[in-house]
Amino acid sequence: MNQKAIGVFDSGIGGLTVYQALKKKMPQEKVVYLGDTARLPYGTKSAETIIRYSEDNAFFLMGKKVKIIVIACNSSSSYALPHLQDKLDIPVIGVINPGAEAAVRGNSKIIGIIGTTATINSGTYEKTIAALNPEMDIVSQACPLFVPLVEEGWLDHQVTRMVIGEYLLPLKKKGIEKLVLGCTHYPVLKKAISGVIGEEIELIDSARTTTEKVFSILTSLGWMRNSGKRSQDEFYATDFPERFQKIGEIFLRRKLVKVQAVSF
Amino acid sequence: MNQKAIGVFDSGIGGLTVYQALKKKMPQEKVVYLGDTARLPYGTKSAETIIRYSEDNAFFLMGKKVKIIVIACNSSSSYALPHLQDKLDIPVIGVINPGAEAAVRGNSKIIGIIGTTATINSGTYEKTIAALNPEMDIVSQACPLFVPLVEEGWLDHQVTRMVIGEYLLPLKKKGIEKLVLGCTHYPVLKKAISGVIGEEIELIDSARTTTEKVFSILTSLGWMRNSGKRSQDEFYATDFPERFQKIGEIFLRRKLVKVQAVSF
Numbered sequence: 001m002n003q004k005a006i007g008v009f010d011s012g013i014g015g016l017t018v019y020q021a022l023k024k025k026m027p028q029e030k031v032v033y034l035g036d037t038a039r040l041p042y043g044t045k046s047a048e049t050i051i052r053y054s055e056d057n058a059f060f061l062m063g064k065k066v067k068i069i070v071i072a073c074n075s076s077s078s079y080a081l082p083h084l085q086d087k088l089d090i091p092v093i094g095v096i097n098p099g100a101e102a103a104v105r106g107n108s109k110i111i112g113i114i115g116t117t118a119t120i121n122s123g124t125y126e127k128t129i130a131a132l133n134p135e136m137d138i139v140s141q142a143c144p145l146f147v148p149l150v151e152e153g154w155l156d157h158q159v160t161r162m163v164i165g166e167y168l169l170p171l172k173k174k175g176i177e178k179l180v181l182g183c184t185h186y187p188v189l190k191k192a193i194s195g196v197i198g199e200e201i202e203l204i205d206s207a208r209t210t211t212e213k214v215f216s217i218l219t220s221l222g223w224m225r226n227s228g229k230r231s232q233d234e235f236y237a238t239d240f241p242e243r244f245q246k247i248g249e250i251f252l253r254r255k256l257v258k259v260q261a262v263s264f
Numbered sequence: 265m266n267q268k269a270i271g272v273f274d275s276g277i278g279g280l281t282v283y284q285a286l287k288k289k290m291p292q293e294k295v296v297y298l299g300d301t302a303r304l305p306y307g308t309k310s311a312e313t314i315i316r317y318s319e320d321n322a323f324f325l326m327g328k329k330v331k332i333i334v335i336a337c338n339s340s341s342s343y344a345l346p347h348l349q350d351k352l353d354i355p356v357i358g359v360i361n362p363g364a365e366a367a368v369r370g371n372s373k374i375i376g377i378i379g380t381t382a383t384i385n386s387g388t389y390e391k392t393i394a395a396l397n398p399e400m401d402i403v404s405q406a407c408p409l410f411v412p413l414v415e416e417g418w419l420d421h422q423v424t425r426m427v428i429g430e431y432l433l434p435l436k437k438k439g440i441e442k443l444v445l446g447c448t449h450y451p452v453l454k455k456a457i458s459g460v461i462g463e464e465i466e467l468i469d470s471a472r473t474t475t476e477k478v479f480s481i482l483t484s485l486g487w488m489r490n491s492g493k494r495s496q497d498e499f500y501a502t503d504f505p506e507r508f509q510k511i512g513e514i515f516l517r518r519k520l521v522k523v524q525a526v527s528f
Contacts (some may be wrong), residue, residue: 004279014333037308037309038303038309038313039302039303040308044301044304044507045302045503045504046503046504047300049302049503049504068366142416144412144416145409145413145416145423147410147412148408148409148412151408152408152409158426159409159423159426159427159430162422162423162426163423166423238310239310239313240309240310240313242309243308
């Protein structure tokens with residue numbers, strides 16, 4: 001198992017924040033990344049459709065002989081995680097649980113959760129957090145404009161700050177102490193968000209918390225890659241690899257190697 | 265043919281502006297509308313994918329025995345129109361040509377064109393307008409944030425006015441006299457756009473110009489429905505009919521009858 005890759009999929013590009021966190025923590029691991037750009041966004045689709053698409057993605061990664069699959073997409077983690085854990089005989093990790101666990105750690109009483117419409121409507125974060133700590137007070141807010149703003153590259157823009165204020169100042173007013181960034185696009189907006197709502201509200205970046213989870217699973221299974229040399233990661237997109245590459249470079253702040261087109 | 269319906273498809277909800285214009289002009293006609301909400305948006309997808317999806321949509325409408333098909337989606341009109349005209353034995357109308365024809369009418373010399381990234385990148389409006397009048401000066405601009413702003417319902421919102429200014433004031437500076445709204449979502453923003461760039465710039469609403477085209481074709485073929493009683497229109501969505509209904513009501517400013525789910 002050690003030499004096999006970590007498989008990551010997302011509806012598109014946002015999962016690259018998870019990719020980046022994985023590589024920072026485990027640079028020796030090879031990652032195979034699939035963005036289902038032909039069918040994005042998942043955030044506005046129904047549960048049945050999201051499950052069907054997630055299964056396609058996971059089967060593609062299984063074909064690449066991965067040792068673990070990370071669902072780097074909140075909408076897909078909300079709806080498809082138990083289904084995929086059931087279907088596949090390798091570990092499958094979503095981004096919801098690690099974020100929820102980080103949210104209940106410490107002494108905070110009021111937690112904010114933001115995400116796409118599908119993620120927020122699913123109520124998965126609320127349920128997951130309530131199961132961990134039923135005392136927690138939760139305020140949630142769908143932020144459908146954040147993804148297009150990130151993809152437009154308006155990371156430090158007056159419009160972006162105004163939209164952040166519109167969505168998040170009401171949460172600040174309600175006294176949230178932590179804010180779960182429940183969409184893999186959002187870590188790119190961290191600086192702008194803290195600029196508007198203040199540094200005192202802790203931002204929970206599920207890219208980081210999910211990476212901790214993957215690290216601990218691979219460690220405890222003894223599946224960590226031990227070779228010191230860095231491997232060539234693979235990137236696949238179901239449509240428009242050029243666009244994936246262009247926006248991917250906004251996310252990673254570096255050149256992306258060739259993105260390959262696949263279809264299924 | 266007379267009693268058959270007009271088929272309209274779009275990647276989602278935007279085509280309802282075309283639906284509304286059709287019904288205003290020809291209230292006696294029955295319309296069958298399909299929104300491919302499972303796979304929206306088309307605006308960020310490649311030509312091959314858009315053609316494939318458009319074909320699926322057109323075949324669905326053919327199954328509903330329509331007499332004419334209106335592609336109420338600019339991205340799809342840009343890439344799939346000749347292909348569908350070739351494949352089908354009924355008239356197929358896109359939204360690009362009627363908009364381009366309205367743009368060259370009169371004495372204007374400088375025309376602005378706005379649309380999704382795919383529509384603008386395709387250069388279809390430029391080519392179509394240049395073929396009609398090679399003297400015309402064209403300035404184009406992709407406005408990827410307009411669709412999510414409309415779907416958020418922020419039609420009269422400071423953020424929306426600021427985004428409009430960001431995208432369109434540079435076009436005003438260049439002296440545009442007309443502005444082609446090259447996306448079927450945009451007519452919903454007409455008032456806000458004129459508020460920012462001034463009433464003196466004429467907005468060309470392709471929902472209206474396309475309706476004129478459909479009217480003239482049905483009239484000249486003698487295919488207009490002559491029964492005076494209004495028929496029950498049919499609405500289909502490939503995913504999330506509830507969401508279609510909710511946002512559809514923002515577009516139409518009235519209750520929408522039942523939207524049926526289909527998949528293919």
